[in-house]
Amino acid sequence: MKKLLIGFLALSLVVVFAIPATATDIDVSGTYYIRGWYDDSQLLNESTASALYEQRLRVQSVFKVVEGLKLTVQLDAMEQVWGTNTPRTQPEGCSNWATTNGFRDDTYEGNVSIEMTRLDFVTKFGLISAGYWDTNVWGCEFGDNSFKVGRIQWTVPIGEKFYVIAGLEKDYEGDSRGWGGFCSQPSDADTDAYILAGIYRGEQVEAGLLWKGVRAAAYREGGFTVPDGYGGYTSVPITAAFNVLSPYFKATFDPFYFEGQLYWADGSISFEDYASSFPDVDLEGLSWYLMGKYSFGSAYIGGIVAYSQGDDPNTSSVEGYAVNGGWDWNPCLILWNDDFNYKANGVLGHNHYSRTDGQMRNAQLYQIFAGWNPMEDLALKASYTVAFADQDMIGWPPGYGAMQVDDDYGSELDITANYKIYANLDYMVGFGYFWAGDFYKGNEVLRSVYESQYDPEVSNTYLLVHKLTLSF
Numbered sequence: 001m002k003k004l005l006i007g008f009l010a011l012s013l014v015v016v017f018a019i020p021a022t023a024t025d026i027d028v029s030g031t032y033y034i035r036g037w038y039d040d041s042q043l044l045n046e047s048t049a050s051a052l053y054e055q056r057l058r059v060q061s062v063f064k065v066v067e068g069l070k071l072t073v074q075l076d077a078m079e080q081v082w083g084t085n086t087p088r089t090q091p092e093g094c095s096n097w098a099t100t101n102g103f104r105d106d107t108y109e110g111n112v113s114i115e116m117t118r119l120d121f122v123t124k125f126g127l128i129s130a131g132y133w134d135t136n137v138w139g140c141e142f143g144d145n146s147f148k149v150g151r152i153q154w155t156v157p158i159g160e161k162f163y164v165i166a167g168l169e170k171d172y173e174g175d176s177r178g179w180g181g182f183c184s185q186p187s188d189a190d191t192d193a194y195i196l197a198g199i200y201r202g203e204q205v206e207a208g209l210l211w212k213g214v215r216a217a218a219y220r221e222g223g224f225t226v227p228d229g230y231g232g233y234t235s236v237p238i239t240a241a242f243n244v245l246s247p248y249f250k251a252t253f254d255p256f257y258f259e260g261q262l263y264w265a266d267g268s269i270s271f272e273d274y275a276s277s278f279p280d281v282d283l284e285g286l287s288w289y290l291m292g293k294y295s296f297g298s299a300y301i302g303g304i305v306a307y308s309q310g311d312d313p314n315t316s317s318v319e320g321y322a323v324n325g326g327w328d329w330n331p332c333l334i335l336w337n338d339d340f341n342y343k344a345n346g347v348l349g350h351n352h353y354s355r356t357d358g359q360m361r362n363a364q365l366y367q368i369f370a371g372w373n374p375m376e377d378l379a380l381k382a383s384y385t386v387a388f389a390d391q392d393m394i395g396w397p398p399g400y401g402a403m404q405v406d407d408d409y410g411s412e413l414d415i416t417a418n419y420k421i422y423a424n425l426d427y428m429v430g431f432g433y434f435w436a437g438d439f440y441k442g443n444e445v446l447r448s449v450y451e452s453q454y455d456p457e458v459s460n461t462y463l464l465v466h467k468l469t470l471s472f
Helices: 002-017 338-343 444-449
Strands: 025-039 050-066 069-081 112-123 126-135 147-158 162-172 191-201 205-216 224-227 233-236 239-253 256-270 281-296 299-308 363-375 378-389 408-422 425-436 461-471
Antiparallel strands (some): 126 147, 147 162, 162 191, 205 239, 224 233, 408 425
């Protein structure tokens, strides 16, 4: 940790002394939080209660060299579960086009980790941004799956309210890893993405449209599992190419507020050398979200409807691909909450086929919520959510693992309170109760054959969480 921290400080000093001191401003901001979890039964079987504390220090420094030129550096430190000797770690793998090489926050961390470096400079042709920073953050929080990748982006203002954005991303670099080893790759085993977007920001309405094109060749050495024709499976090399379109809007008409977003994906998977045995597989995905809120005095009420397409195993195509509710969007404290899933290992369910994690997928969600600020420093909120599976068959293709499940995920009641101890210090406490639906019971055939592994009984669960957050 000391070596990394000294290196970070040395880098900061190099930047500072390499530019005129009179023209340099450094803005430092950040957060430090401590969060505690108590989960009664994350496996929904009444025997898996867990409790833990975890924390993170995040510091962001903005080096303003001259007007229109700045460098932003973000550092995370001491991100770990209390009582462990080492921070949370997740070793680099080769299984996910979206997060391999390019990485989520907290994925490859030590006691100190430099998470982001972004250079911004204004030219007469617009703003250019380059470096390692977040991608897959667009519009509303719904659908956001943020992770850090190498990016170059050009933002051009047209008038005072309209912006055009163009950019490219290097999500995964395979050429430089062709030396062999566990993650060896053939030539041109890259994943690249290109974006083009437009944003309108008016006084009452904001709206935007994004196009993102992705060529994912990280699996060219193998990794897509298909039936081998003999009752088993085999892994073959593939290349995927797909496009994503996403419009969104945010509208304020006091006392009403509305926002919504849609993601649509379309593409295909080619099997390269195995093309004669396996025809191309079509890819498609659809997810959308609508939220409305009505404010009156110090209170508000509202509702959310959200959808994420599931894969139909009776078709040869892959539905629900590339787009979902996102791990940045946490509609509940338990169900599809990535903080709970990723930080507290809260994957719901106890059999492999019928579990849910931190991303809303294959689902329909309906939520009502209400909030009240009884005093200036205290905010209360409650919500009730019901959810159902879009597809009640899981597995691809038919006859090779497809199974019938119930479409009822269940329902959840959440209550949270947030109190400002100081202007920069918040304390939050939350309670969530999840009534587990029959989805988590899995498949009747598997339960009868593997009774010990696929226990048909599921229990409800509840969660207690509290969090102390310092912002500076």
